Amino acid sequence: MLLKELTEASGVSGNEKEVRDLIISEIKDYVDSYKIDKIGNIIAYKKGKDFGKKLMITAHMDEVGLMIKDIDKDGFLKFITVGGIDKRILVSKPVLVGKNKLPGVIGAKPIHLQKPDERKRALNIDELYIDIGAKSKEEAEKHVNIGDYAIFDSDYVEFGDGLVKAKALDNRVGCSLLIKLIKEIKDISFYAVFTVMEEVGLVGAGPAAFEVNPDYAIILEGTLCYDMPKLDTHLIPTYLNNGPAISLIDRTTIYNRKFRDKIVEIAEKNNIPYQYRKTSMGGNDSGKIHTAKEGCITTAISVPCRYIHSTASVMSKKDYDNTFELLKEILLHFEKGEI
């Protein structure tokens, strides 16, 4: 299944090659043209019916992860985080290092050897390291280079009632949806853009938008979901199984009202469940896209993901399918000139 391959692929921000190659192999027979731009974004074009406006649909390829910054004298790897990672999720987790996906572990001091108040304090990144089993610095250096990237060792698992656990649902779920659109939509022209380095500052999106210069852009994301029991409703950004989340506002964009209202109308008319993304925290590529050149109109549609940016994020297949249905309908409306 495509989402399995996508989530298990390695593509930490700044090192998206494996994911990029995978995406290109999936889409190349379904697009009229594609290229890799000067900083690694994929810009593909699908020709269908022109409807008078330039539409760009985008998903970022990169995931949060780790980068090796040093190999110490005993062969342990010191690392830094790439993108927003809560350092507390790192302890006692397996990782895969470098191009060859060498297994390693981020260990922790045995509880027996800890003082009681030690356990209350979160460990700093400086106190953590990856153990690949090397006996010495020299041995480690045979297998690992400074600057190598490491991903979470987390496989794709289907569980529960139609749920999926994987790493990097943010944003392989967006990539997967975009690939599906490329394969199944035939009747409308659009640019499909897979961006780099969204997680470290929306780096790829600005240059991609500068090149494409769209009138409209739809940003596909995996977004925060924190539907804990007994929480006030306004503190829950999205719920699992309530359908695609449509963004209102975040740190980087206040989403165009008219476009959003139209999308909500389309969802309601077609009985597609949807919800609003209620928090204004976070941001996405829209921030750089809507202010590129003379500006354009954007919307962000996301699949809710629990435990985002951790080793085990979770989404619902129902939400994924409903998001796809909504996207199809939106494109149909564009094609008919109704947007």
Add this chain to the structure above:
Amino acid sequence: MDTKLFLESLCKSKGVSGYEHHLQDTIISSFKEYLDDISVDKLGNIIGIKKGTYNDEKNIKIMIAAHMDEIGLMVKDIEENGFIRFTNVGGIDPRTIIGQEVIVHGIKDLFGVVGSKPPHLQEPSERDMAVKLEDMIIDVGYPKEEVEKLVNIGDTITIRRNIKNLLGSRIAGKSLDDRAGVAALFECMKELRNIKHEADIYFVTTVQEEVSMAGALVSSYKIHPDIGIAVDVGFGSTPELPKSSTIELGQGPAIALGGNIHPNLRRKLVEIAKEYNIPNQIEVNPGPTGTDARAMQITREGIPSLLLSIPLRYMHTSVEVVDMEDIKNTGKLLAFFVASISRDNLEGLLCY
């Protein structure tokens, strides 16, 4: 002109972010004999061009940027007794300011002292607290009326510091971040006198890197190069810093690695360093590097970028330390690298 003399004269001058025009004469007069053209753009970036052997408008363009602005201080108010209240321009640790001798760049340059409270009058608890910039004053020795004739709110202030020669080829002073980089550009253009290069090389001393990277953004937009190389400074190792976060003085420039850097181009750069035996080190950056390389990477449709960092100790103080050998090696590496780029290999180098 000798590079060290050039660097000394630059560091002695004033050029706080936004007010770099004071450096124009020194830079232009030194650079121009090595370049085919030199001009100043709308925000004050100095852009010099050394044309390559390929004679065509569509020639490859390589932009090399080092920022000429320095962090500094700015007059924000004048007290009734003539003391000057000030704020920072760029990232300044207030603890490095107390007790310094400064030059207030008013209608004329005025000598001043950042006053400090006598230890005798301090509470024991006070002595462990850092003094805030807000609570400091600069004493220029004149009453208010005199000060107001000579100094305006908004005038810039720099630390009074000449370059000091330490042991060997090491020097210490202010604004080596990033005038050391400007000196490396100077070394590069000198080397290029004797090396054939196909591409047109744009040497840019940028403005306002310390506050907004405005200079690199607009100059790279204007030039629209095929490759952008930033030359800045990196954290030189000292006893209290972890080795994994620093680079060593005297071991050559650090070649940055990470998302801001084009991987294939970087491989070529490392190859060239090896081929010509130029010492170099690695600097790992997980995302945007906070240098002109960041600005270049996101300009227009994106510019493949590289970053070279000259090891520098005590960054953002007025006693920054660098090794002249590192500056020379950076200049050499730049020259050999840009000379290795041609229409034959560019496409392959830029692919992913």
Add this chain to the structure above:
Amino acid sequence: MNINFNLLKELVSVYGPSSNEGAIREFIKNEIKDYVDEIETDNLGNLIARKKGNGKKIMISAHMDQIGFMITDIDEKGFLRFTNVGGISPYISISQRVIFENGTVGVIYHEPVDDMSKLKLENMYIDIGAFSKEEAEKKVKIGDICIYKTEFDENENVVFSNYLDDRVGCFIAIEAIKQIKNSVNDLYFVFSTQEEVGLRGAKTAAYKVDPDIGLSLDVTSHGDTPKAKRFAVGLNKGAAIKVKDNSIICHPKVKELLVEIAKENKIPYQMEVLEFGGTDSGAIHVTKEGVPSGVISIPTRYVHSTVEMASKNDIINCVELLIKFLEHDINI
């Protein structure tokens, strides 16, 4: 110069929070249409009005958008939860009245909180006096943005009102538009959008206009109230000429020209070094190949509160300085 402040009184009350500036755009358009040669609206809703001239292309920017509150949730009992649009202080918002585009009025209050110093927007809510979710939903939808309900007062010295930031800038721009006849330079007056959330409108407008010189008009802070943080700018001391803030170091030549013009025309002025904040010029100066830019600031007390206060003399001086600058032969 004699200025009628009635227009300012009208301007501050027109609805126009960031991203939703339609109403204020129409209002301004109507006010200026007979005094400009061209008018257009761009993709982000900026209003761009041109007074043709042969000299330099100058972009003058004043932002039309206001800070406000976006509704993100309506609870079972009809209380509205919100997030901020622009820089909102929770403390200033307590017990304020707000108003929606459709005229619905509400009040902001907060849940009981043990430690008021830890008060956050998520502990607060807007009460529109609806007794159920259904009732509330008839008047307000998720995504709606409300603003503080405006009240304008004045005396011989000052005006005080919500939203002087930056309707006073718009007011000054409109006055200049009306007073300048046969423009020397090619003037593009941009009434920008979404400044409060990150100078977004100015970025796209500047890309489109592609000016030679940029100048914004916006409020700045004050240092002349009891125990105020040290800041050299105060009310009634003249138009403030900005040296720097967190978004820009104003081009020295633009700054110096403003000072020269103020001195030549005996316009009282003061120099402004702001240690925080930003204005549209922050976005304008890094457009394309670079745009030398400056800012004329209106000294204002209590910025982003509901009682912003500015001196009438300062406002008049800003108008004079602006007009003299725009009519000057500029060689930068």
